[in-house]
Amino acid sequence: LILLKIERCPMEENYNSNNSLTFKVRKNILLVDDSEDNRFLIHIYLKKHNIEIDDAENGQIAFNKFKTGNYDLVIMDIQMPVMCGFTSTKLIRAYEKEQNTNPVPILALTAYSFEDAFDKALEVGFTNYLRKPIKKKKLIEIIDNLLKE
Amino acid sequence: MNTTINKDIVFIEEDLEELIPNFFKNREKEIFSLSKAIDLEHYSQMTEIAHALKGTSGSYGFQYMYTLAKEIEFAAKENNLDLVKTKLTELKIHYHNIEIIFQ
Numbered sequence: 001l002i003l004l005k006i007e008r009c010p011m012e013e014n015y016n017s018n019n020s021l022t023f024k025v026r027k028n029i030l031l032v033d034d035s036e037d038n039r040f041l042i043h044i045y046l047k048k049h050n051i052e053i054d055d056a057e058n059g060q061i062a063f064n065k066f067k068t069g070n071y072d073l074v075i076m077d078i079q080m081p082v083m084c085g086f087t088s089t090k091l092i093r094a095y096e097k098e099q100n101t102n103p104v105p106i107l108a109l110t111a112y113s114f115e116d117a118f119d120k121a122l123e124v125g126f127t128n129y130l131r132k133p134i135k136k137k138k139l140i141e142i143i144d145n146l147l148k149e
Numbered sequence: 150m151n152t153t154i155n156k157d158i159v160f161i162e163e164d165l166e167e168l169i170p171n172f173f174k175n176r177e178k179e180i181f182s183l184s185k186a187i188d189l190e191h192y193s194q195m196t197e198i199a200h201a202l203k204g205t206s207g208s209y210g211f212q213y214m215y216t217l218a219k220e221i222e223f224a225a226k227e228n229n230l231d232l233v234k235t236k237l238t239e240l241k242i243h244y245h246n247i248e249i250i251f252q
Binding site: 035036038044045132 | 162167204
């Protein structure tokens, strides 16, 4: 394995600065993904954006954390061991109804072609979806839309 | 002029540099697991591992690894063991020859 570094050109810096969304009030996100690589990646992408991220490795842990936490957004992978994203989202929505609280946006994260299944996903309670591979610009754009202040 | 694109050269965002050692450690585990699934002719496991590999490698910007993982996933779904083996060999060669340029 060979590692090299090249300097970033000023134009790229300007381009990247378009992605520098920062919230005035710190936002809390529950990040649910069984892949630690994906979680680490999202942490890196969001670290300069005044966002606190709480991790969960599967849908069951996510549901347990959701009940005791206070989140502005849930980012939920679909295919996970123990409990998948669909089931976890259903449980979260049922819990919100039971508690009579406002629904928190839930962003589905999936490597599957999701267009056909999206109606079902909306029924379950997802707010929107993001297809893997995760791209920084798209991720920030969609989070910005979901967390509009 | 040689215009051949070297698929082993990968351009990665500088911000991700600290994640790369762990990324490779986990991909090595996946390659090992894929080999084991091939030995057992366990197609659903091959599909699952290749699917995970596809998602992660694509997100980090490893385009050729992503393509190979996608091909392995497809071949496993088709129960095409020969193609899975061929693509896994290509993946191993690529894995050992990757040159990363952080930008």
